[in-house]
Amino acid sequence: MLDVIHVNSLPVFLLILVRVATFFATMPLFSYRTIPRPFKLGLSFFLAFLIFYTVDAPALAVDGHYFLLILKEAAVGLLIGLIAYIILSAVQIAGGFIDFQMGFAIANVIDPQTGAQSPLTGQYFYIVALLFLLSVNGHHILIDGMINSYQFIPIEQFVPFQNESIVRYVIDSFNYMFLIAFQIAIPIVGCLFLVDVALGIVARTVPQLNVFVVGLPLKILVSFIVLLFFMSLYxxxxxxxxxxxxxTVRSLTNLFGGG
Structure with a gap:
């Protein structure tokens, strides 16, 4: 390996490896527990090895400035992967809205990919979204975006983390994630709201009918029927x-580069 990578270029290769490895640590799909760690490390190493020959960076000395660059590379990789994961989490947030109206809010399941509890409908939407992401080669686009980040954020350049526009952009992206989640959930949540209104009218007109016994299975039935027709829109x-x-990933890398 020393014959392929010159000893003086090892600091640059390590900086590339840090950004790639931290990106895979938070990126959707590649950050899940179901993927073995040796696979993640091996993929990060070989991808960094390929990027090493496409990045034009000067020789760097291992000093205090170099360790600051390592922290910068780790922060860039983590934030780029994390912003992608936050946007994709809108699917699970939408499932939580739907489950709350269906009566499934307490019936959460353990997601084996992340180890956290997730709503039933949100987990179903999330699996479909991941399959759709793989079918359109979206994971290739994410990796390509990480590789192109070296055009916006050179290895030897410090990132202006104190830049207010970066913080504002991350907050706006986080807020927009909830807006997308609301758009995904509003067809089913709106229909279940109409069912609640109908049950309220029935409870006032027919007091003998126990709407609490009839309402829950009726809302589940209506939500499944609406979900069947809603999948094409989803x-x-x-x-x-x-x-x-x-x-969002492209704009964030552009802001990191000072654009």
């Missing part, structure tokens, strides 16, 4: 979600 919203995800 694919369109998922496509819009991925477009927002890719645009």
């Amino acid at each position: 694919v369109v919203l998922a496509k819009h979600l991925f477009e927002v995800l890719f645009e």
Whole structure:
């Protein structure tokens, strides 16, 4: 390996490896527990090895300035992968809104990919979204965006983390994630709200009928029927979600580079 990578270029290669490895640590799909760690490390190493020959960086000395660059590379990789994960989490937030109206709010399941509890409908939407992401080679686009980040954020350049525009952009992206989640959930939540209104009218007109016994299975039945017709619209919203995800990653790397 020393014959392939010159000893003087090892500091540059390590900086590339840090950014790639931290990006895979938070990126959707590659950061999940179900993917073995040796696979993540091996993929990060070989991808960094390929990027090493495409990045034009000067020789760096191992000193105090170099360790600051390591922290910068780790922060850039983590933030780029994390912003992509936050945008994709809009699917699970939408599932939480739906489950709350369906009566499934207490019936959470353990997500084996992240180890956290997730709503039933949100987990179903999330699996479909991941399959759609893989079918359109979205993971290739994310990796390509990380590789292109070296054009915006050179290795030897410090990132202006004190830049207010970066913080504002991350906050706006986080807020927009909830807006997308509301757009995904509003068809089913709106129909269940109409069911609640109908049950309230029935409870006032027919006091003998126990709406608490009838209402829960009725809302579950209506939500499944609406969900059956809603899946085609959900694919369109998922496509819009991925477009927002890719645009957010590109804009964030541009802001990191001072653009």
